[in-house]
Each structure stands twice: as structure tokens, then as C-alpha cells.
Amino acid sequence: MIPSFMTGLARSVGLSTVMRAAGVVTRLMPIPQPTMMVGPGASARLGQAINDFGHRKIFIVTDAIITKLGLMAPMIAALKAGGTDHVVFDAITPDAPIPVIEQGIEVFKAEGCDAIVAFGGGSVMDAAKAIGLCAANDKPPRQLVGYFRGLRGPAPIYAVPTTAGTGSEVTVAAVVSDPAHNRKLVIADTRIVPKMAALDPDLMVGLPPATTAATGMDALTHAIEAYIGHWGTAFTDRMALSAVGMIFENLPVAYDNGRDLAAREKMALASTYAGLAFTRANVGYVHAIAHQLGGLYHTPHGLANAIMLPHVLQFLRPAIQPQLAVLAVRARVGKAGEPEAELAQKFLDAIDAMNARLGIPRQLDALREEDVPALARAACREADTNYPVPRYMSEEVCEDVIRQALPKKGPARKAAVKKPLAAKKAPVRRRKAAESP
């Protein structure tokens, strides 16, 4: 908790120091990486590989839509051919609600399973991670919220993402939702990183355009927030910048033609690269705000990120102009050597253009003025205590940033947009010279 008597500047400097120190620890912490299988048919190859591990019974976690689409058939055929027993639990719903996870823990135990396959989007993968960790520690999900709260690691988890996406196949996080309190909670532990993952574009051809757009913008937000925060390393910067280039090139293609396997595969890879980056370098205010919108209004995670991204970047701009210029070059919306300020503006314009191209609205219909102060308070608390943001927001400024997304005709919006979002001194992150465009 940050004492209220601290001035904005003292708070910024204090938090910045604490978060930089945390960043040093994070860099020293080894985070495992799954063995990856990539390309059409990868999910069946994962099934074949799992056969060699001699598991007694696989707990396949998924959702009803994936079951209905028959997407698991090739992997299940491979498991059957190899004589590996399995049971399907397909009750997961968006945002991995705790009651559904609790149901999954019971079934996992009752069936005597000793490994887990997470087959679906981020909600499914996160639910599977939570089920595994809770079952291993005999604890309910709420007791494992936070960092390394369990004594034991889960049974081996294998992941098949069907969105691109969250990057959950490579991350230390399981985001779950608590419907009783309208909030999202994070369980973080390096032992819940899957052992193997299959990126199979065949599974993504039926992903509807709106979901393709929202999940792709989630991946883009991971890459951007990992790159502009304080905890970036040469590895995370490389992953994040590669993801940005790949997403700018392939997301509009996958959105227009879902059957384009090459674009789907590139998006799946980009989502994984962004996941590798942000699970080490973390995220920032876009996610801090999106998590509150998801908790309160059940706004799809990627959509909430996409709507907030331009407004947060606009606020951060004074602190991250060099990084925005690098991003513009990697997104191929500008050329190395152009003036930094022009490149930065080009990148901000490109984000707006990408959202428009993907049919993402500028405003969030569900957002209500009376909720804004509480949303801002919770977002600032989440960011202050977790994220290495390049510039700190007061709650008041955060309110104004959130108000940018109020539905157009709301009376509060007119007043809100007149307020400037700048005017707060905050530490600026220094980048290595090699990263300038």
C-alpha cells in the first residue's frame, strides 16, 4: 500500500526504485520454457509425444465450443493410438471463473489423473494451470493467489493454445476470475509453465474475426508493455520487437481471411514471443485497467486492452518517445533515421489505424462514469504493486485516461476529454543506445 501523504513525485520515485530492485530479482529468476511444436498438425504430434511419457491418465481441460468444433480429434486419436487413457473436462467459461476451477479440481482428483492437457484459449489454459496447482497443494484457488503460494508444483501441464493470444502457454501466470467480487486475480508460479506446447494453425482457422482481432491486440499489448517497461532485457526486447513486427504484418491478414494458415501460424508464434517477453518483463497500465474492466463488466480481455492501449500510450509518451520510435520502425510504419518525434507519432497513429482496421471500437459501451473512480483506484493499486511502468499515474490522471473510453454520448465524457492527461513529473526510463532506431 502506498501511504496517501506521499507526494506524487515522491511516490513515483519511491515506486520506481522498488520496482527496479524487483526487476533485478526477476532477471535472476530462471523461468522454464516449454518444448514447442509448431505448424499444421502440431497438436497431434504433441499427443504422440505425450504417449512417450507414460502417464496413467490425462486430464484434458477445454471448453464446450472447442468440443463442439471437434478441434481435439487429431490429438485424442494420437493419445488413443499410443494407449494413453484420458478424460475430457470441457466446462471452462471465459475468464476462468473460480467455481468452475473448483469443479475441475474435484474431477481431476476423482479420475486419478497424473498429467494435464490445456486445450483452448487463455481462459482454458489458465484454468488448467490453476486446477493443477490447487490439486497438488490441496488448496482452493483463492489461497494460491499471488506469487509462489503453493508448496508443491502441479502434475505436468501440456498446452495447445487455440487463440493467439495470451501467450499463457509460456507464462508463469494463471488469471482467474472471482465472480463473487467482480474481480480478476493472478496466481503466479514458475512451476505452472507448461512442459510442452503445440502451436497448430489448423485449430485457429475457425476463430471468429472479432476474437481474432481482440486476442491479437492482447498479444500486441503484451509485446508493447514488456518493451516499454523497466524490466526489459536483451532477450525480452528481442522477443517483444519480433512480435510487434509479426503482428502488424499478419493480424490484418488473419482477420480478413481466417483460413490463411501462414498468417495464423505467424500470429501463434508472435503471441508466444510476446508471452516469453512479458512473463519476464511484465505488463503495465493497459493491463492494470483492462483487468478491472474484465472483472466488473466481463469485457473480453483483448478488447479491453485494445481500447485502452492508445489512451495509455498517449499518457506515457513523454517518457517513452525513443521506444515508440523503435516500435514504429519494427512495425514498418516508419524508417530508421526519421526524426524520433515523428516516428513516435507514426506508431501512435498506427495503433489507432490497426484498431479501426480490426473493427475495434474507441469506446467501451459498458463503461459508466460512476464506476470510474473505483476502477482507477484498483488499476493504480495493481500497477503500483506489480508493474515496472515507465511513468506513474495518479489516480486522478488514471480516471481521466479511463474516461477517454466512456461511451460517446455520456455527459461525463465531454467534460473529461477537456482535461489534459500530462502534467505529472515522473522518472523516464533510459534505453541502451543500440536500441535506438
Ligand SMILES: NC(=O)c1ccc[n+]([C@@H]2O[C@H](COP(=O)([O-])OP(=O)(O)OC[C@H]3O[C@@H](n4cnc5c(N)ncnc54)[C@H](O)[C@@H]3O)[C@@H](O)[C@H]2O)c1
Ligand atoms: N496467463 C497469462 O499469462 C494470460 C495472459 C493474458 C491474458 N490471460 C487471460 O486469458 C483470458 C482470455 O483468453 P483468450 O483471449 O484466449 O480468450 P478465451 O480463452 O476466453 O476465448 C474466447 C472465446 O473464443 C473461443 N475460442 C477459443 N479458441 C477458439 C477457436 N480456435 N475457434 C473458435 N472459438 C474459439 C472460446 O470458446 C471463447 O468463447 C483472460 O482471462 C485473460 O485475463 C492470461
Ligand SMILES: [Fe+2]
Ligand atoms: Fe493480456
